[in-house]
Amino acid sequence: MSEQTLTFPDHVANKLEPHLPRLGPDRVEMPAATSLLPFVTLTFATSLDSGLSLAPGTRTTLSGSPSKAMTHYLRSRHDAICIGVGTAVADDPGLNCRLDGAASQPRPIVIDPALRWNFSTESTVMRLARAGRGLAPFIITANCEPHASQKALLEGLGGKYLVLPPATLAKQRFQWDDILQVIAAQGLRSIMVEGGGEVINSLLEPQNAGHVGSVIVTIAPTWLGQGSVCVCPARRMGPDGQPVAAARLTEPHWIPLGEDVVLCGKLAK
Numbered sequence: 112m113s114e115q116t117l118t119f120p121d122h123v124a125n126k127l128e129p130h131l132p133r134l135g136p137d138r139v140e141m142p143a144a145t146s147l148l149p150f151v152t153l154t155f156a157t158s159l160d161s162g163l164s165l166a167p168g169t170r171t172t173l174s175g176s177p178s179k180a181m182t183h184y185l186r187s188r189h190d191a192i193c194i195g196v197g198t199a200v201a202d203d204p205g206l207n208c209r210l211d212g213a214a215s216q217p218r219p220i221v222i223d224p225a226l227r228w229n230f231s232t233e234s235t236v237m238r239l240a241r242a243g244r245g246l247a248p249f250i251i252t253a254n255c256e257p258h259a260s261q262k263a264l265l266e267g268l269g270g271k272y273l274v275l276p277p278a279t280l281a282k283q284r285f286q287w288d289d290i291l292q293v294i295a296a297q298g299l300r301s302i303m304v305e306g307g308g309e310v311i312n313s314l315l316e317p318q319n320a321g322h323v324g325s326v327i328v329t330i331a332p333t334w335l336g337q338g339s340v341c342v343c344p345a346r347r348m349g350p351d352g353q354p355v356a357a358a359r360l361t362e363p364h365w366i367p368l369g370e371d372v373v374l375c376g377k378l379a380k
């Protein structure tokens with residue numbers, strides 16, 4: 112289990128503030144069940160060749176200590192963290208906030224339409240929830256028949272399955288609008304989407320870009336090489352049938368952090 116407590120300096124946190132969901136009264140006054148969609152921050156660590164991990168199914172550390180602390184600061188500033196099941200299976204992640212003095216913990220959300228994630232009492236996120244150092248996940252699925260022992264484990268720790276009707280699955284994929292609505296209905300008003308490759312690439316597609324409020328990318332000074340899991344959204348064609356850039360950040364803001372650089376911006380709509 113990850114034990115280390117992290118600290119993140121105020122002067123760097125202040126630079127991130129324009130890119131984060133608002134703190135303040137509207138945070139507490141919003142009703143638990145709301146039709147408003149949560150604020151989405153897309154955030155991940157990448158290599159210079161756009162790699163997230165060395166290979167599918169492999170956990171790879173890219174962030175140096177200062178940017179890792181930044182990720183935990185971001186976790187302290189969102190109600191939820193979202194990953195795809197590929198990441199849950201590959202990384203056995205903790206998905207908690209290990210920042211020194213963290214006042215609250217984010218809710219892990221795993222998108223797992225077919226319930227592929229074979230979690231157990233020993234899965235890191237479950238161990239952290241049991242120890243009171245994180246929250247048990249909400250699993251967004253189309254499968255309404257989870258394994259009985261996993262259901263008992265999950266619900267015993269305060270997690271749950273959020274079942275979307277199979278009709279919401281187009282080509283085996285949920286629409287982000289449906290994903291965000293089911294999250295909002297849980298009273299979660301801000302979510303950081305951490306990955307992995309498929310999840311990030313889908314949010315970068317033009318039809319989903321409107322859901323993304325902010326992008327915060329840690330760029331590490333390394334090349335992972337061919338065969339890595341990559342951030343590389345689908346090719347986009349212009350009106351003349353010629354390829355155009357798939358996505359672009361506006362108002363980019365670069366923050367050097369240790370050996371890494373953190374790039375913040377908004378997705379051009």
Ligand SMILES: NC(=O)C1=CN([C@@H]2O[C@H](COP(=O)(O)OP(=O)(O)OC[C@H]3O[C@@H](n4cnc5c(N)ncnc54)[C@H](OP(=O)(O)O)[C@@H]3O)[C@@H](O)[C@H]2O)C=CC1
Pocket residue numbers: 154155156157162163164166167168169170171173194195196197198199201202222223224225226227283284285286287305306307308309310311313340
């Ligand atoms: N460097 C970084 O910051 C990060 C790195 N990673 C790395 O990324 C890798 C995992 O990436 P990847 O393999 O692409 O997996 P993902 O984590 O992106 O999960 C993909 C799976 O999630 C499900 N899923 C995703 N979106 C939808 C949707 N809209 N509707 C329905 N199901 C959906 C699908 O499951 P199904 O196949 O069952 O249909 C899909 O195959 C790991 O190696 C991990 O270490 C992950 C996060 C951050």
Ligand SMILES: Nc1nc(O)c(N)c(N[C@@H]2O[C@H](COP(=O)(O)O)[C@@H](O)[C@H]2O)n1
Pocket residue numbers: 113155156170171172173174178179182194198199202203204205206207305306329
């Ligand atoms: N910010 C960041 N930097 C890296 O180098 C990473 N590999 C990741 N991965 C993401 O963080 C999750 C692991 O979280 P825990 O430390 O186990 O809590 C992992 O699943 C990815 O979502 N992120």
